[in-house]
Amino acid sequence: MSQATAGPAVPTHCPYCALQCAMSLSTPGTASTVPEVAGRDFPTNRGGLCRKGWTSAELLAHPGRLTEPLMRADDGGLRPVSWDAALKRVAAEVRRAQARHGKDAVGVFGGGGLTNEKAYLLGKFARIALGTSRIDYNGRFCMSSAAAAGSRAFGLDRGLPFPVADLAGADTVLLLGSNVAETMPPFVAHLAGARAAGGLIVVDPRRSATAALTDDGAGLHLQPAPHTDLVLLLGLAHVVLAEGLAARDYLAERVAAAAPGEGPEALARSVAPWWPERVQAATGVPATLLRETARRLAHSARTGSCYILTGRGVEQHADGTDTATAAINLALLLGLPGSPRGGYGTLTGQGNGQGGREHGQKSDQLPGYRKITDPAARAHLARVWGVPEASIPGPGLPAVELLASLGKPASEDPVGQKNAGGVRCLFVHGANLVVSAPDATAVRAALRSLDFLVVCDFFLSETAREADLVLPVLQWAEEEGTMTNLEGRVLRRRRAAEPPAGARSELWIMHRLAALLGAPSAFPDDPRAVFEELRAASAGGPADYSGITYERLDAGEALHWPCPAAPEGAGSESAAPEGAGSPGTPRLFLERFAHPDGRARIVPVRPLTPAGAEAGAATPRDPSLFQLATGRLLEHYQSGAQTRRVASLAAARPEASLDIHPASAARLGIADGAWVTVRRAGPTASGPRTGAPEVRCRARLTSEVRPDTVFVPFHFPGTATANRVTEQRTDPISGMPEFKTTSVLVAPLPRD
Numbered sequence: 001m002s003q004a005t006a007g008p009a010v011p012t013h014c015p016y017c018a019l020q021c022a023m024s025l026s027t028p029g030t031a032s033t034v035p036e037v038a039g040r041d042f043p044t045n046r047g048g049l050c051r052k053g054w055t056s057a058e059l060l061a062h063p064g065r066l067t068e069p070l071m072r073a074d075d076g077g078l079r080p081v082s083w084d085a086a087l088k089r090v091a092a093e094v095r096r097a098q099a100r101h102g103k104d105a106v107g108v109f110g111g112g113g114l115t116n117e118k119a120y121l122l123g124k125f126a127r128i129a130l131g132t133s134r135i136d137y138n139g140r141f142c143m144s145s146a147a148a149a150g151s152r153a154f155g156l157d158r159g160l161p162f163p164v165a166d167l168a169g170a171d172t173v174l175l176l177g178s179n180v181a182e183t184m185p186p187f188v189a190h191l192a193g194a195r196a197a198g199g200l201i202v203v204d205p206r207r208s209a210t211a212a213l214t215d216d217g218a219g220l221h222l223q224p225a226p227h228t229d230l231v232l233l234l235g236l237a238h239v240v241l242a243e244g245l246a247a248r249d250y251l252a253e254r255v256a257a258a259a260p261g262e263g264p265e266a267l268a269r270s271v272a273p274w275w276p277e278r279v280q281a282a283t284g285v286p287a288t289l290l291r292e293t294a295r296r297l298a299h300s301a302r303t304g305s306c307y308i309l310t311g312r313g314v315e316q317h318a319d320g321t322d323t324a325t326a327a328i329n330l331a332l333l334l335g336l337p338g339s340p341r342g343g344y345g346t347l348t349g350q351g352n353g354q355g356g357r358e359h360g361q362k363s364d365q366l367p368g369y370r371k372i373t374d375p376a377a378r379a380h381l382a383r384v385w386g387v388p389e390a391s392i393p394g395p396g397l398p399a400v401e402l403l404a405s406l407g408k409p410a411s412e413d414p415v416g417q418k419n420a421g422g423v424r425c426l427f428v429h430g431a432n433l434v435v436s437a438p439d440a441t442a443v444r445a446a447l448r449s450l451d452f453l454v455v456c457d458f459f460l461s462e463t464a465r466e467a468d469l470v471l472p473v474l475q476w477a478e479e480e481g482t483m484t485n486l487e488g489r490v491l492r493r494r495r496a497a498e499p500p501a502g503a504r505s506e507l508w509i510m511h512r513l514a515a516l517l518g519a520p521s522a523f524p525d526d527p528r529a530v531f532e533e534l535r536a537a538s539a540g541g542p543a544d545y546s547g548i549t550y551e552r553l554d555a556g557e558a559l560h561w562p563c564p565a566a567p568e569g570a571g572s573e574s575a576a577p578e579g580a581g582s583p584g585t586p587r588l589f590l591e592r593f594a595h596p597d598g599r600a601r602i603v604p605v606r607p608l609t610p611a612g613a614e615a616g617a618a619t620p621r622d623p624s625l626f627q628l629a630t631g632r633l634l635e636h637y638q639s640g641a642q643t644r645r646v647a648s649l650a651a652a653r654p655e656a657s658l659d660i661h662p663a664s665a666a667r668l669g670i671a672d673g674a675w676v677t678v679r680r681a682g683p684t685a686s687g688p689r690t691g692a693p694e695v696r697c698r699a700r701l702t703s704e705v706r707p708d709t710v711f712v713p714f715h716f717p718g719t720a721t722a723n724r725v726t727e728q729r730t731d732p733i734s735g736m737p738e739f740k741t742t743s744v745l746v747a748p749l750p751r752d
C-alpha cells in the first residue's frame with residue numbers, strides 16, 4: 001500500500017459498530033503506512049473510542065490484504081486472474097444459471113457494514129441488472145425483529161427515534177439484552193445520569209460487564225432464566241396495570257382505540273395471568289425485584305426522564321418480534337414513546353445496520369424504506385430507474401430461507417415451483433456467512449453446492465475461501481460514502497488512505513458488471529453520484545434522504561432522516577444547496593406516530609412456551625443440558641474476520657471459550673481451561689443428535705453465567721464456530737434466527 005495523502009487529519013468514523021464513533025485519520029510522520037487514529041468530539045462518543053476503533057487503521061496496511069481477483073482453478077486452488085477475466089466470468093455464470101434455471105437462480109447476500117451508497121446500488125443491481133428477487137442481507141440476523149415490532153407499533157421503525165445524547169438527562173434506563181460495556185464502550189458515558197440516580201436497570205441472564213455497571217447503588221440487575229425475557233416484560237406490565245401506574249392520559253391521546261384483540265384493555269387481559277410470584281417461578285427474578293423495577297420505571301416516567309432500550313439479547317429469538325413488542329407495550333403503558341423526556345429504542349449493532357436496511361438490500365423493501373409490494377413505491381422506483389414497473393421483481397426470501405435455498409432442485413425450492421429451483425449462483429458482499437450464519441456447517445455445505453459463488457472482501461475470510469471467485473474490494477478509509485448511525489443520523493465517511501493498486505470499490509464492480517449484463521439503467525461508480533440517485537429514490541418514502549447532501553454533511557449539519565428536500569423554489573434558511581431544506585428529524589413521534597391515524601398500536605403478545613412449562617427452562621432435567629447464548633466480546637467485531645487480524649486484539653482474546661458456572665463445571669468434571677465439546681441437543685432434549693456438528697473450545701469457569709446457561713462468543717472460525725450448533729429456527733414475522741437459546745449438551749473433551 002502506498003503512503004496516505006499528506007495533509008490535515010481527515011475527519012471520518014469508525015468502521016465497526018453502529019455507534020459510528022467519530023475519529024480522525026492522519027498520515028504519520030514516520031515510515032509507517034498505517035494512518036494515525038485520534039478520537040474526535042462528536043455527540044455519540046465525545047472523543048472516546050474503544051480498542052477496536054483505536055486499532056482499526058492497522059488493517060489498511062495489513063499484509064493479508066487481497067490485491068487481485070482470485071479464481072478457483074482446476075486443481076482446486078484460488079489463482080490470480082485479471083479484473084477483465086474475472087468480470088467476464090461472472091457475467092457468463094449469471095447468464096448460464098439464469099438460462100437454465102430462471103432469473104431467481106442468481107442471489108445476492110449483502111451486509112450491514114456497507115455504505116448507504118453500496119447498499120442502495122446493491123439492491124438496484126440485484127433487481128434491475130440481475131432481475132432477481134433473491135436478495136437479503138446479514139442485518140436480518142441483527143435487529144430485524146425489533147424493526148418489525150417498531151413498524152407494528154409505531155408505523156415506522158428507526159433504531160433510536162431520538163439522539164443518543166438525550167439519554168444523558170435520564171434518571172432511569174431499562175436496558176434489556178444489551179452488553180454495551182463490551183460492544184460499544186463509549187456509549188456507557190450516556191448512562192452516567194441514570195447510574196448517578198441509581199436508575200440503570202439491566203436485564204441479562206449473564207452478569208455481563210454492563211450488568212456490573214449497576215453495582216454500588218447504580219441500579220438493578222435482573223438475571224432471568226434464558227428466553228424468559230418476554231415473560232419478565234409481561235410481569236412488569238402486570239405490575240404497572242395492577243398498581244394503577246399506567247399513563248392513562250397518554251394512552252387515551254396517543255394509542256389507537258382497540259381494534260379486535262388490540263389496545264390497552266386487551267393488553268390488560270393478556271398480562272393478567274403474569275402476577276409477580278408466577279413470573280418469579282418462570283424467570284427466577286424475585287417478585288420483589290420485579291415490583292421495585294416497575295415502580296421505579298413508572299415513577300421516573302411521571303416525574304423524571306425514563307428510557308427503555310432493547311438489544312440483541314431479547315431480539316435474537318424465534319419470537320423476537322413479540323419480545324420486542326412486549327418491551328414497546330411496556331413503554332407505551334408508561335407513556336414513553338414520542339415523549340420529550342423519554343422513549344423506546346433499539347440499539348443497532350452493525351455499522352450501517354440502520355442505513356443498510358433502508359435502501360433496498362432487504363428482500364421485502366425498496367429504497368426509502370418502502371414496501372416492495374406497494375404499487376406506489378414500485379411506480380416511483382420505476383420512474384427513478386427508468387424501467388417498466390413490471391420489471392421490478394416482487395418479494396424475495398429472508399436470509400435464512402435464502403441460504404436454505406442454495407443449490408436446491410426445483411422440488412425443494414422453498415417458494416414452490418415459481419422458479420426452476422433454488423439459488424445456483426450467489427454474490428456475497430460484506431458478510432462472512434460461514435462463521436456468522438446460524439447452523440454454519442449447513443451453510444458451508446450449501447455454499448459448496450452452488451454452481452458459482454462470488455465473494456467480495458478485502459481479506460480471504462472463511463466464506464471467501466469457499467468461493468469460485470474472490471473480488472478484492474476497498475476498505476472503509478479508502479473511499480467516500482455515507483453511513484447512518486443507530487440514531488438515524490447520516491454521517492460522512494471519507495477517503496484518508498490510498499488503496500492497494502489491485503483493489504476496487506463494489507460500486508465500480510457493479511458498474512462494470514451491469515454494463516456487461518446489458519442492464520437497462522445506469523449504475524454510477526462515483527459515490528456522490530450514487531447518493532444523488534439515492535436521494536431521488538428515497539424521496540417521499542418513510543426514510544426520506546432527499547434533503548441530505550454531501551455539502552450539508554460536510555458543513556457539519558446534524559441530519560437525521562426523514563429529511564425531505566424543500567419544495568422547488570421554497571428556499572431554505574440553511575446554506576444548503578437548491579433542493580435541500582429540511583433540518584431533518586432528530587426526534588420522531590413527538591406529535592404523532594406514523595400510522596395513518598397518528599396513533600401507536602398496542603398488540604398483546606404471549607410467550608412461545610406454554611404456560612406452566614416455563615419453569616422447566618430454569619431447571620433442565622438432564623444435568624449436562626444447558627441453554628447456549630452466543631454473543632460478542634470487547635475485542636472482536638461480528639465474525640472476527642477483521643479484528644482477528646489485528647495483533648493486539650487477537651493477543652487479548654485469541655480463541656473462543658465456553659463460559660460455564662463453576663458449580664455446573666464441577667458436576668461435569670470440567671476444570672477451568674479444560675477442553676469441552678458442545679453439541680446441539682435433540683428436539684426433545686433427551687440426547688445429542690447423531691452426527692450433529694459440535695463446537696470445541698476451552699472452558700472458562702465464571703459465575704457471570706447462571707448454572708443453567710453457557711455462553712460462547714461467535715467471532716471464531718473452525719470447530720470453535722459457535723454457530724455450528726445454532727439452528728435455522730426463525731421468527732415467523734421478521735425472519736430473525738434464534739441465537740440466544742439453543743439447547744446444548746456440554747461434556748469434557750479428552751485432549752493429549
Ligand code: SF4
Pocket residue numbers: 014015016017018019020021045048049050051052053054183184185186187
Ligand atoms: Fe466506537 Fe463501535 Fe468503533 Fe468501538 S467499535 S470505536 S464503540 S464505533
